[in-house]
Amino acid sequence: MRRTxxxxxxxxxxxxxxxxDTQHASCSNPTESGPxxxxxxxxxxxxxxxxxxxxCLVAVVVVLSLIPxxxxxxxxxxxxxxxxxxxxxxxxxxxxxxxxxxxxxxxLAGAVIALGVALELCQxxxxxxxxxxxxxxxxxxxxxxxxGGARLVVAxxxxxxxxxxxx
Numbered sequence: 001m002r003r004t005x006x007x008x009x010x011x012x013x014x015x016x017x018x019x020x021d022t023q024h025a026s027c028s029n030p031t032e033s034g035p036x037x038x039x040x041x042x043x044x045x046x047x048x049x050x051x052x053x054x055x056c057l058v059a060v061v062v063v064l065s066l067i068p069x070x071x072x073x074x075x076x077x078x079x080x081x082x083x084x085x086x087x088x089x090x091x092x093x094x095x096x097x098x099x100x101x102x103x104x105x106x107x108l109a110g111a112v113i114a115l116g117v118a119l120e121l122c123q124x125x126x127x128x129x130x131x132x133x134x135x136x137x138x139x140x141x142x143x144x145x146x147x148g149g150a151r152l153v154v155a156x157x158x159x160x161x162x163x164x165x166x167x
Contacts, residue, residue: 047099054095058115061088065119068128085138086145089116093146098153105147112143 045053093112100108116139124131 050095050099054092054099057092057095061092061115062119066122066126066129082134082138085116085135086142089139089142090146090149091142093143094150094153095146097147097150102151102154105150109143109147112146113140116140116143 096108097105120131120136123129
């Protein structure tokens with residue numbers, strides 16, 4: 001009998017490994033004849049590498065937030081800084097969200113927002129930087145956009161696998 005096992009509330013990485021575990025569990029001995037399933041959606045990069053690149057992104061944001069910066073001519077008027085904050089924090093949130101189970105996204109969002117607040121407080125303590133509440137709001141908006149983008153990416157990933165098991 002055919003049964004579909006849903007795996008909705010896990011990340012892409014965890015979903016792929018859960019699918020693989022489900023498929024391997026259906027046949028106790030790989031040499032005996034049994035149903036053969038295609039591999040789950042292959043991970044393009046390993047979980048460890050993905051996490052490492054994410055932490056490198058965080059390190060770059062921390063360093064760039066705390067070093068003196070030269071004056072850059074504005075491109076879109078006065079909102080260049082806010083757009084940059086929003087895009088950077090959306091990237092960080094989205095990057096980590098696709099490897100984090102969805103129930104933990106609130107904690108992840110809180111951690112990324114806390115990073116932005118902490119960096120703004122540090123900037124306020126530095127003589128060559130200034131803190132801005134508007135930057136904190138732009139960071140928070142970026143986190144929400146990153147979570148929304150990650151939700152779209154995770155929703156497009158295969159959510160179910162068909163398995164042949166006796167009921």
